[in-house]
Structure formats: structure tokens, C-alpha cells
Amino acid sequence: MPILRQDVSTKEWVIIATERAKRPAQFVRPESDRRAEAETKFCPFCPGNEDKTPPEVLAYRKDTPPNSEGWWVRVIPNKFAALTPQGSLHRRHDLDFFPAMDSVGVHEVIVESPAHDLPIALMEEKQAAEILFAYRERFRKLREDSAWKAIIIFENHGERAGTSLLHPHSQLVATPMVPRDIRLRFEVAQEYYDDTGNCIYCVMLQKELEAKARIVGESYYFVAFHPFASRSPFETWILPRHHNSSFGSVEDDELRDFAAILRQQLRKLYFALNDPDYNFIIHAAPLEDEDKDYYLWHVQILPRLTTIAGFELGSGIYINAALPEATAAFIREARVDAKCLI
Numbered sequence: 001m002p003i004l005r006q007d008v009s010t011k012e013w014v015i016i017a018t019e020r021a022k023r024p025a026q027f028v029r030p031e032s033d034r035r036a037e038a039e040t041k042f043c044p045f046c047p048g049n050e051d052k053t054p055p056e057v058l059a060y061r062k063d064t065p066p067n068s069e070g071w072w073v074r075v076i077p078n079k080f081a082a083l084t085p086q087g088s089l090h091r092r093h094d095l096d097f098f099p100a101m102d103s104v105g106v107h108e109v110i111v112e113s114p115a116h117d118l119p120i121a122l123m124e125e126k127q128a129a130e131i132l133f134a135y136r137e138r139f140r141k142l143r144e145d146s147a148w149k150a151i152i153i154f155e156n157h158g159e160r161a162g163t164s165l166l167h168p169h170s171q172l173v174a175t176p177m178v179p180r181d182i183r184l185r186f187e188v189a190q191e192y193y194d195d196t197g198n199c200i201y202c203v204m205l206q207k208e209l210e211a212k213a214r215i216v217g218e219s220y221y222f223v224a225f226h227p228f229a230s231r232s233p234f235e236t237w238i239l240p241r242h243h244n245s246s247f248g249s250v251e252d253d254e255l256r257d258f259a260a261i262l263r264q265q266l267r268k269l270y271f272a273l274n275d276p277d278y279n280f281i282i283h284a285a286p287l288e289d290e291d292k293d294y295y296l297w298h299v300q301i302l303p304r305l306t307t308i309a310g311f312e313l314g315s316g317i318y319i320n321a322a323l324p325e326a327t328a329a330f331i332r333e334a335r336v337d338a339k340c341l342i
Helices: 034-038 125-142 180-196 200-211 252-273 310-315 324-333
Strands: 003-007 012-016 058-061 071-077 092-094 098-100 106-111 150-157 169-175 215-218 222-225 236-240 278-283 298-303 318-320
Touching: 058 125, 071 125, 106 125, 125 150, 125 169, 125 252, 180 200, 200 215, 200 222, 200 236, 215 252, 215 324, 222 252, 236 252, 252 278, 252 298, 252 324, 310 318
Parallel strands: 012 318
Antiparallel strands: 003 012, 058 071, 071 106, 092 098, 106 169, 150 169, 150 278, 215 222, 222 236, 236 298, 278 298
8 A cells, every 4th residue: 555754854754655656667767858959959058159149157167268169068047037136135015015026147058068968967077076166166256145045056967857958957046035945945844953953965865875775876975865754766865974964065076076976877777767857956055054953965866757736736745656775776786877978
């Protein structure tokens, strides 16, 4: 019969629908002409098209001027930004009731490689690390501005994940308030710390290591697992072994190690499920709370293998048709091709 499981970090419930459960191999993505379709479209992120994007705010390049070719990672303002630096931070109430404010913030695009159709899964480890160094550099720069209260870094891979451009890229958004979902995660962690004196994420990691059934990867600094209350098939979390609430304070050697395990997990999904659409999100503490002992920065990878329907939207309870213990076993056994192109 179905099982209800609770995510202890959010207190959200998930239904593991064992009666309708699919075998992990049934989630393999059908062959797609994604690349063939994309090759017919103009790509503003490709080298030579730098003048078609806003001027870069950061680029890793060698001996070439800004906004020209020769880069291997490039960060630019989003041309169609959800938030812009201009405007007022004043909060008002329309009709003396409805809260509103200008759409102020920062919205940037990290172009992850000069190669047009090369996801992180197929990059060399060094290139994956360079992307993460760019994340951290922009994170550190933006948190210097007291106007920003939270920084969210994420990647949308594939149309079902919310992107229409094949060229590998991720995004960074700095907001003038702490979004509700981030505040909820932080408050649950704070409550657990007040009750027990422990970080809920550190305890969760220890319990997963003891159980072993959902572990899918380990490195010197990090552990990857399919969480107990996975919202969707093959959901993957990557947690640091050592407590740290802020992504911005990750050291160089940790960042390289993180690049290796992130790339490993994306490669596993790429080859085991035939390059599924996915989102990954770096969850970090609100900027004013980065020094707290009760939050652990981490990464969540959400493959887009199923569709959210009315029950999920109406209740907030996700239905997962795959046991995380089964998907973890499938991923542990998955063979990874040696193919790397940059």
C-alpha cells in the first residue's frame, strides 16, 4: 500500500505510491532530437555573439578583451530579467491592504561553456569546477550589498525544467526579501536546533549514512543520496560532511570536490536515464543568517520525469511513483560512459 513520508527539513509530506510504482528503468527518457532542433536556432550564448547579450559582469578568459571571444565561463545580466537593480526597496500596500514593491534585485546568467550543446555531465571535471568558482565569486560580490537578503543559484536543463536554450547555462537571482520557501526551511532548522542543539541536516546526513540504502555517491567532503521523502523519482541531494551554512564560504578544495560529485551525479542521470530534463538548486542560508549553526547549505537535483497535477497543486503533497531506495540502487549500478568533450 502507499506510504506517507515526511521531509523533516520542511515538514512537507510526500506519498510514495508503491501500488503504482514503476521500476527505475521505466523512467528512461525516450530518444530526442533536442540537439538537432537547437542547431537551427540562433544562440546568443555562443562565442562570436557577445554583442548580442548585455555586457558581462564576470568572465574567465585568457588575453582577450571583455565582451569578446576567448572565454570559458561568462556571467551576464539576464536580458529578460525577473528582477532589476533599478527601483525602490520601499514596501507599499495597494488599497491599504495588498503588499507590493518594485521588482528590485539581480538576475544573472552563467554561460557555462563556449560549447553549444555540452551539459555539465559531459564536461571535464576542471570545467565543472570553473563554473562553481564563478558561482561563488558572484555570490560573494552580491552579498556585499545589504539590499539583498537571499541569493538563489539554479540550473534549468531542458524544456520541462523551464528553459528553451540548449546552450549550457545556469542562473543567479538576488532578492530584496527572503522568499517564503527559504524562510520555511530556515525556520524548521532553527526550531529543531532549539529543541535538540543539533543541525537537522547534519543529523539527516548521519542517518542516511547509517541506513546506506539511499546513498548514491560519496567524496572526501560530500555525500549524495536520494532523500527519504523524495518528491519525485531520482531526486538527489548533495550535502557537505562538515557543517557550513553558506555557499559563499566554501573553500577552494571543497569547491573542486563538490564539482566532482555534482558532475558524477549528473553523469549518472545523463547515461542511466538518457539525458533527462532537470533542475538543480543550491540552497544557502539567508544572507543575514549565514553564521548560524542550524543550517547546512546543500544542493537539490530534481529530474523532471513526471508531471505535477491537481492533487499536488491543491494539497502541496507530492506523489512519487518510485521508491528512493530503488532509484538509489539503480543509480549506484549505472554505468557511466567515459565521454568528455571540454
